[in-house]
Structures are given as structure tokens and as C-alpha cells.
Amino acid sequence: MPTYEYICPKCSHEMEAFQSMNDQPLKLCPACKRRVLKRKIGGGAGLIFKGTGFYITDYKKKSGGKGEGAPAATSQPAASAPKK
Numbered sequence: 001m002p003t004y005e006y007i008c009p010k011c012s013h014e015m016e017a018f019q020s021m022n023d024q025p026l027k028l029c030p031a032c033k034r035r036v037l038k039r040k041i042g043g044g045a046g047l048i049f050k051g052t053g054f055y056i057t058d059y060k061k062k063s064g065g066k067g068e069g070a071p072a073a074t075s076q077p078a079a080s081a082p083k084k
Contacts, residue, residue, distance in 0.1 A: 005040040008032060 006026055007014050013031035027035045
């Protein structure tokens with residue numbers, strides 16, 4: 001359900017209302033009690049993620065061959081320095 005913004009042209013009171021898209025626009029201003037409330041045209045809130053978090057590991061990995069990502073580590077031991 002979207003959040004709509006309203007403004008009263010008489011007293012300049014601004015408010016937000018959480019309404020269904022099928023609900024009629026509000027008309028009564030809670031501040032001055034006049035029936036002149038107007039719904040503002042907004043850009044929308046965009047995409048809202050709800051939950052504990054979203055991580056790169058939450059998505060399916062792409063299938064592919066070698067050459068993707070970081071190079072593979074080698075399993076050879078490091079060379080030791082000569083003792084004197």
C-alpha cells in the first residue's frame with residue numbers, strides 16, 4: 001500500500017497517509033477541520049527492501065568456466081631462504 005502526501009491550501013498543513021490505491025483521497029484537514037485537503041503528486045518511494053538484509057551470496061551464481069573472478073591459489077610451499 002502506498003503512502004500519499006497531502007497539503008491543505010488554507011492552513012498549509014502537510015501530512016502523509018498510508019492508504020490503499022482503491023481508497024478515496026482524503027478531504028478533511030486534521031489541523032483546521034476544513035474539507036479542502038489536496039493530494040500532492042510525488043515521484044514515489046521507489047523500491048523498498050524489507051528484512052534483515054540482502055547479500056551477494058543470496059543470489060544464484062552464474063555458471064561459467066575458468067577466468068572468472070580471482071585467480072586460483074597455488075598449493076606449492078614458499079621457497080625458504082638459505083641459512084648462513
